Amino acid sequence: MNYLWLKINKKYKNRLLIKCYKKKITVYDTKEDNSFIYLKISSEDYKTFQKSIIFKYQVIGGCGPNKIKSILKKYHIFFFSLIVVFIIFFFLTHIMTKVIVIHSNKEIRELVTKSLKEKGIKENSFKKSYQEIQKIKEEILNLYPTKLEWLEIEVKGMNYIVRVEERKIKEEEVEKDRCNIIATKDAIIKKIIYSKGEAIVEANDYVKKGDILISGVLKKDEEEKGVVCASGKVLGEVWYKITLNIPKVKEITEPTGKKRWNLKLSNNTYNDLIFKSRLDNYQTEEHHLFTLFGSTLSFVVQKEITKKTVTLSNEELKQIAEDEIKDKLNIKDDEDKEIIDKKILTEEINDDNLTMEFFVVVLEKISQSIEF
Amino acid sequence: MNLYQTMQKFLLDKNYYLDIWDTYIHVYNFIDIETLNEKLIVLNMENFKLEITGEDFRVLKLTKKEILIEGILNNVRINR
Structure with missing residues (x-):
């Protein structure tokens, strides 16, 4: 039931109470101070009170549902904001926006991502409890016992960080019965290291591509005594002719020290800055803020740069040439390869470019095992 | 309603009653207030x-039939 408190001048007290009785208005409680009397009546009786009581009165408050309604009405903006904040807070603590799988092998990453998605660990999904995550881990490891060694799922903020260890089963090497070591390139033999078979060539011999270097046929006095799978490594000198075209002028960028901040929004249909950029030439640094429902918001720092062209010195050009030769010959990736000698055959200089032809001698592995 | 009245009559089987405490008096089933x-x-x-x-x-509470009064009681008189 709803109640109201009414405030009336104390001089009307007795007449008021008699009037309330005569009009069958129930007075549930009374209070008094020096000047006023306060009556507690029901909302239903209030209608009768309004019609029948002629004294001046004031409604000062309610009790029960009426009071709650009046408080809600008075502070409705506050309560609405509170509800919105709670909803946002709930989402931020219970929604996972990204699943990051850490592994160098793309195939493993895709496999794990797909399995996690099927189990409910995916972008823009509700956060799973610790027990659920452990269960999913076990299920995925049991699903791929030959591919996955170990799986760890960590909840960090609004992201799942998944670390994987691949199971590497060493394939048993099938021992071949009969094989030769042959040359893969034309070269001059420099070093022969072998453990099985018979070396046909010696150091400083010139061999062509396809020539047998270490034979699997063991002979004595021109008679075949046995057959093995030859194994070994042969290093040879290979000659290369390389032409390089190096620009003499290089464009470099220098920071001015000016910085501007911006926001970037990217999704399937949009990938651009939110505010107009105030710098003409700049380098950007992006810091990912959050991803929600397929859209990513990033904080962008724009650093102003000036571009200028510089002419490279001879030493710089030589260094660039050296690096390019190494790239072309894959020197960095192959530990058996090294450049022994390098000579410039032709050199042509014009305004913008330097064209050079090099003769390069490389010591590298030229052997390959082949069955016969 | 008949059942309610029957129950009421059973529970409150008196036409009226008074409860008098040190500083309170409760009267049940009066017909009118003459003076207050x-x-x-x-x-x-x-x-x-x-x-x-x-x-x-x-007057602390007042309904159609009951009244609870607080105060210093000196005399309670029944005039027939």
Whole structure:
């Protein structure tokens, strides 16, 4: 039931109470101070009170549902904001926006991502409890016992960080019965290291591509005594002719020290800055803020740069040439390869470019095992 | 309603009753209030008038049939 408190001048007290009785208005409680009397009546009786009581009165408050309604009405903006904040807070603590799988092998990453998605660990999904995550881990490891060694799922903020260890089963090497070591390139033999078979060539011999270097046929006095799978490594000198075209002028960028901040929004249909950029030439640094429902918001720092062209010195050009030769010959990736000698055959200089032809001698592995 | 009235009559089988405490008086089933002020309250009951005299009377609760009065009671008189 709803109640109201009414405030009336104390001089009307007795007449008021008699009037309330005569009009069958129930007075549930009374209070008094020096000047006023306060009556507690029901909302239903209030209608009768309004019609029948002629004294001046004031409604000062309610009790029960009426009071709650009046408080809600008075502070409705506050309560609405509170509800919105709670909803946002709930989402931020219970929604996972990204699943990051850490592994160098793309195939493993895709496999794990797909399995996690099927189990409910995916972008823009509700956060799973610790027990659920452990269960999913076990299920995925049991699903791929030959591919996955170990799986760890960590909840960090609004992201799942998944670390994987691949199971590497060493394939048993099938021992071949009969094989030769042959040359893969034309070269001059420099070093022969072998453990099985018979070396046909010696150091400083010139061999062509396809020539047998270490034979699997063991002979004595021109008679075949046995057959093995030859194994070994042969290093040879290979000659290369390389032409390089190096620009003499290089464009470099220098920071001015000016910085501007911006926001970037990217999704399937949009990938651009939110505010107009105030710098003409700049380098950007992006810091990912959050991803929600397929859209990513990033904080962008724009650093102003000036571009200028510089002419490279001879030493710089030589260094660039050296690096390019190494790239072309894959020197960095192959530990058996090294450049022994390098000579410039032709050199042509014009305004913008330097064209050079090099003769390069490389010591590298030229052997390959082949069955016969 | 008949059942309710029957129950009420069973539970409250008196036409009226008074409860008197040190500083309170409760009257059930009066018909009218004749006088009501800080020193004198006169209630019309079915067959008589109830006069309550004292000081600093204050009505705490008032319904169609019941009244609870707080104050210093000096005299309670039944006038038939």
